[in-house]
Amino acid sequence: MLDILTIFKQYCGSGFYPFLFLAALIYLLATEKDRKIRIVLLDTSLVIAVLFFFPLFKKVMDILDEGTYYRILWLLPMTVVIAYAGVKLIGRHNRIGFAALALVLILTGQCVYQNINISRAQNRFHIPNAVIALCNEMMPAEDEERVWAVFPDELIHFVRQYSSEIQMPYGREMLEAGWEWNWDTHPIYRVMREAPIDLEELVPLLTEYNVQYLVLNRSVPVEGDLQECGLIKLTAIEGYELYRNPAVEIFKKEPD
Amino acid sequence: MLQKALGGLFLFGIVPVCTGLLWSGGMGVKKRSAAHIYLAGFLIQLAVFQLIAVPVMVKNAHGMELLTELASAVLAALCAAGVVCFGRKKRAERRNGADGGISLTGVGRHMAEALFALSWECRIFWLIALAAIGVQMYMAFAYASFDGDDAYYVVQSVLADQTGVLNRIRPYTGLSTDLDIRHALAALPLWEAYVARMTGIHAAIVAHTLLPLVLIPLTYLCYFEIGRKLLGAANVKLPIFMTLVSILQIWGNTSIYTNATFFLMRTWQGKSIMANLILLVQIWLLLEVFDKKREGSSAGYWLLLIVNNVAAAMMTSMGAFLAAMFLGITGLVAAIRQKKLSILFKTAACCIPNVVYLLMLLVMG
Numbered sequence: 334m335l336d337i338l339t340i341f342k343q344y345c346g347s348g349f350y351p352f353l354f355l356a357a358l359i360y361l362l363a364t365e366k367d368r369k370i371r372i373v374l375l376d377t378s379l380v381i382a383v384l385f386f387f388p389l390f391k392k393v394m395d396i397l398d399e400g401t402y403y404r405i406l407w408l409l410p411m412t413v414v415i416a417y418a419g420v421k422l423i424g425r426h427n428r429i430g431f432a433a434l435a436l437v438l439i440l441t442g443q444c445v446y447q448n449i450n451i452s453r454a455q456n457r458f459h460i461p462n463a464v465i466a467l468c469n470e471m472m473p474a475e476d477e478e479r480v481w482a483v484f485p486d487e488l489i490h491f492v493r494q495y496s497s498e499i500q501m502p503y504g505r506e507m508l509e510a511g512w513e514w515n516w517d518t519h520p521i522y523r524v525m526r527e528a529p530i531d532l533e534e535l536v537p538l539l540t541e542y543n544v545q546y547l548v549l550n551r552s553v554p555v556e557g558d559l560q561e562c563g564l565i566k567l568t569a570i571e572g573y574e575l576y577r578n579p580a581v582e583i584f585k586k587e588p589d
Numbered sequence: 590m591l592q593k594a595l596g597g598l599f600l601f602g603i604v605p606v607c608t609g610l611l612w613s614g615g616m617g618v619k620k621r622s623a624a625h626i627y628l629a630g631f632l633i634q635l636a637v638f639q640l641i642a643v644p645v646m647v648k649n650a651h652g653m654e655l656l657t658e659l660a661s662a663v664l665a666a667l668c669a670a671g672v673v674c675f676g677r678k679k680r681a682e683r684r685n686g687a688d689g690g691i692s693l694t695g696v697g698r699h700m701a702e703a704l705f706a707l708s709w710e711c712r713i714f715w716l717i718a719l720a721a722i723g724v725q726m727y728m729a730f731a732y733a734s735f736d737g738d739d740a741y742y743v744v745q746s747v748l749a750d751q752t753g754v755l756n757r758i759r760p761y762t763g764l765s766t767d768l769d770i771r772h773a774l775a776a777l778p779l780w781e782a783y784v785a786r787m788t789g790i791h792a793a794i795v796a797h798t799l800l801p802l803v804l805i806p807l808t809y810l811c812y813f814e815i816g817r818k819l820l821g822a823a824n825v826k827l828p829i830f831m832t833l834v835s836i837l838q839i840w841g842n843t844s845i846y847t848n849a850t851f852f853l854m855r856t857w858q859g860k861s862i863m864a865n866l867i868l869l870v871q872i873w874l875l876l877e878v879f880d881k882k883r884e885g886s887s888a889g890y891w892l893l894l895i896v897n898n899v900a901a902a903m904m905t906s907m908g909a910f911l912a913a914m915f916l917g918i919t920g921l922v923a924a925i926r927q928k929k930l931s932i933l934f935k936t937a938a939c940c941i942p943n944v945v946y947l948l949m950l951l952v953m954g
Contacts, residue, residue, distance in 0.1 A: 343844060343846060344844055344846045344847065345843060345844065346843040346844025346845075346846070346847070347843050347844070348840075348841070348843025348844070348847075349843075350837065350841060350843060350847070368879070368881070368926065368927075369818070369875075369876055369879040369880050369881070370819060370876070371926070372875075372879050372919065372922050372923045372926055372927075373872060373875045373876050373879060373919055374872070376922040376926070377915070377918050377919045377922055380918050380921075380922060381915075381918060384918075397907070397910065398906070398907050398910075401907060403846045404860075404864070404907060404911060405911075405914075406846070407848050407863075407864040407868065407911065408868065408911060408914065408915045410868070410869075410872055411837075411848070412812075412834050412837045412838065412841070412848070412849070413812070413815055413819075413834070413869075413872065415833070415837060416830050416833035416834045416837060417819050417820075417830065419829075419830075419833050420820065420826040420829050420830050420833065423829075427710065427714070427825055427826070427829060428710075431714075431829050431832070431833075434833060435832070435833070435836055438833065438836045438837060438840055439836060439840055441840075442836075442837070442839075442840025442841055442842070442843060443840060443841075443842045443843045444839060444840050444842065445838075445839055445840070445841065445842035445849065445850065445853045445854060446728060446732070446839070447842075448734070448842055448854065450734055450735040450736070450854065451732050451733070451734045451735075451854065452732065452733060452735075453731065453732055453733070454730075454731055454732055454733040454797075454798075455733070457794045457797075457798045458791065458793045458794055458797065458798075459733035459734075459793070459797035459798065460733075460793060479763065489740070490735070490737060490739065490740040491740075493740070493744045493747065493748075493760060493761070493763065494739060494740065494743045494744055494747060494793045495747075495793060496747075496751070497744075497747055497748050497751040497752050497758070497763065498751075499763075500762060500763030500764070501761070501762050501763065502762065503761070503762065504740060504759075504760070504761025504762050505737060505740040505741070505761050506761050508737075509737070
């Protein structure tokens with residue numbers, strides 16, 4: 334039961350909408366006469382809400398798909414019920430009632446556009462320009478095989494959303510601490526996540542894993558000399574530097 | 590540019606409208622509205638694609654070409670059937686002297702009449718409601734939201750589009766892999782790749798920029814239909830309801846788990862479409878089905894519930910289960926309330942695709 338309460342609290346987060354929903358549900362259960370609305374929005378919501386807090390139901394759900402129990406709360410039509418109860422509640426006082434309701438909803442919620450993960454798009458891909466420019470620099474020619482590249486953590490998610498021609502020895506699975514089966518297991522990542530990055534250790538690994546390109550964030554210090562380690566600087570784009578590892582050739586496609 | 594326009598017109602114009610016309614044959618004459626037809630057609634497109642994509646993907650690793658050709662051919666055939674069906678029905682209606690059907694001039698005239706009939710207060714509330722939806726569409730277009738899952742789902746679309754390989758490449762790295770059936774049975778990333786192929790637009794742009802411009806208004810169309818069932822079409826409360834819904838969505842980012850967070854931050858992902866569009870369609874259809882005052886048969890709505898359940902399976906591995914659960918609970922409640930056992934049978938019949946899908950998941954997954 335504690336588990337379920339924790340999931341409910343996490344779902345509510347910093348807002349009060351689930352509690353507004355509960356209030357709206359009680360209000361509508363007491364006042365709504367239309368049978369179809371009672372069946373689809375009210376009685377069904379009540380059953381789902383009771384089921385959600387029923388420990389045995391959670392056990393069954395965990396067998397089906399562990400870690401997604403919060404999705405049962407998606408089945409509660411919170412938005413429809415709150416908005417419908419609101420318009421019923423204000424009666425004939427449309428203007429003042431609407432203003433008051435809007436204010437309550439704004440004050441008890443959290444604006445999505447203030448989320449730190451939302452920023453002005455740099456292009457229609459909604460991928461950082463630096464990723465696109467770096468990928469274009471290392472894009473293989475038509476007669477060449479796909480290339481392998483290592484990127485700093487903050488760019489990893491975007492690279493293959495732009496092009497399937499750029500491959501990476503490791504990807505997002507290294508960055509998710511919750512994914513214990515993958516996290517922190519790739520030898521190159523173990524070097525890349527450190528500051529300073531040890532080039533003496535990194536470059537042989539790049540060669541071992543057939544990586545032709547390396548992208549470094551200029552603000553992350555490196556230990557060792559890039560040129561002495563055999564890396565050739567190709568270009569600098571925004572805060573990143575692109576290096577070629579000449580020890581690994583770019584392979585030509587075999588003719589069909 | 591021409592390919593973008595023609596592909597977009599085909600997938601988001603001709604197919605939803607014409608396949609929607611095919612579905613509208615199952616409904617009472619007076620209930621055919623343009624919004625119903627478009628929503629039905631869009632869902633049919635998704636469901637048909639899911640039914641084609643799963644076997645193609647399982648049988649053919651390099652099947653994107655085949656999938657594109659098959660899906661286009663079947664959708665085009667359904668469109669043609671819809672137009673023929675609609676033409677026949679119109680002719681029959683004219684012969685019988687009835688004209689409850691739909692036409693472009695009819696829709697335009699109906700909308701103009703409805704607009705003139707509104708009070709000034711109602712018109713202003715509608716302007717606010719439409720502006721709120723417009724803001725969400727603009728923000729989805731002009732602002733990027735970061736989500737780690739894109740490194741899986743969007744990349745699956747990019748891979749299918751750029752390499753023609755269906756779910757046999759690890760999205761994170763590019764190495765080959767076996768078919769991950771659990772994720773692959775939810776074929777939405779392949780549909781996004783199909784949209785990319787048909788329009789010639791990069792799959793990441795399709796997901797992040799194009800689809801929100803389609804899915805956000807489509808979701809609000811569902812809210813509009815639900816609002817109409819709750820409040821009536823001519824009621825001044827309807828635009829107030831719509832605006833409150835918009836506020837609840839925009840200010841609903843209280844945690845990473847809410848429907849609203851998924852709706853505006855991960856609009857293009859299957860989980861988001863499941864939590865919003867699919868479940869809202871279910872609510873709308875169930876309100877129609879259990880409406881005693883509805884004119885005409887409920888058969889069309891029950892049929893669309895089946896289509897919606899197939900589309901649910903396309904969205905996420907748990908989509909079929911969630912949709913069946915909601916439908917099952919509502920069906921049970923309705924059967925008890927209305928003392929009609931037949932509701933349970935109809936509900937069970939609607940859930941057959943969900944059961945088949947879940948069995949596939951258990952056996953193959």
